[in-house]
Amino acid sequence: xxxxxxxxxxxxxxxxxxxxxxxxxxxxxxxxxxxxxxxxxxxxxxxxxxxxxxxxxxxxxxxxxxxxxxxxxxxxxxxxxxxxxxxxxxxxxxxxxxxxxxxxxxxxxxxxxxxx
Numbered sequence: 511x512x513x514x515x516x517x518x519x520x521x522x523x524x525x526x527x528x529x530x531x532x533x534x535x536x537x538x539x540x541x542x543x544x545x546x547x548x549x550x551x552x553x554x555x556x557x558x559x560x561x562x563x564x565x566x567x568x569x570x571x572x573x574x575x576x577x578x579x580x581x582x583x584x585x586x587x588x589x590x591x592x593x594x595x596x597x598x599x600x601x602x603x604x605x606x607x608x609x610x611x612x613x614x615x616x617x618x619x620x621x622x623x624x625x626x
Contacts, residue, residue, distance in 0.1 A: 512604045516597060523595035524582070530600070530607035531555075531579040537607075537614040538573070544618050553583035572609035579606055 512529035515522040531553070538558045542549045547561050556577045559569045568574075582603060 512600075512607065516600055516604065520594070520597055523597050523600040526597075526600040527579075527582040527595055527603040530603040531582040534576045534579050534607040534610040535583065537611045538576075541614045541617060553580060555580045570613055572606070572613045576606045576610045579603055 512526045512533060515526035515529065535553055535555060535558065538555060539549060542558065542561055545562065549558055549561055552558065555573075559573050559577070562569070564570070
């Protein structure tokens with residue numbers, strides 16, 4: 511959905527960024543489920559990635575960048591003083607979400623994704 515909305519008018523930029531955030535959030539939650547870690551009901555990506563015991567000692571760079579996506583799940587959904595998003599900003603959000611997905615897929619063994 512995030513990718514599809516990018517082909518629309520500028521007014522669709524927020525919708526694209528929102529869906530990018532949701533995709534990143536769900537990918538991280540999938541990793542937590544695979545790791546058998548409980549997690550709270552939250553859209554805060556920082557809180558979610560802090561629940562993982564990263565072998566590297568800290569979250570990988572793609573997940574650290576994705577922390578910035580959390581604003582699209584909350585602050586941008588309600589009227590306020592935030593500026594309108596541009597399509598370029600929405601594209602950046604989608605790139606971050608795709609990087610999160612790739613990082614999570616790299617960490618979850620492939621045999622779990624080979625279902626017939």
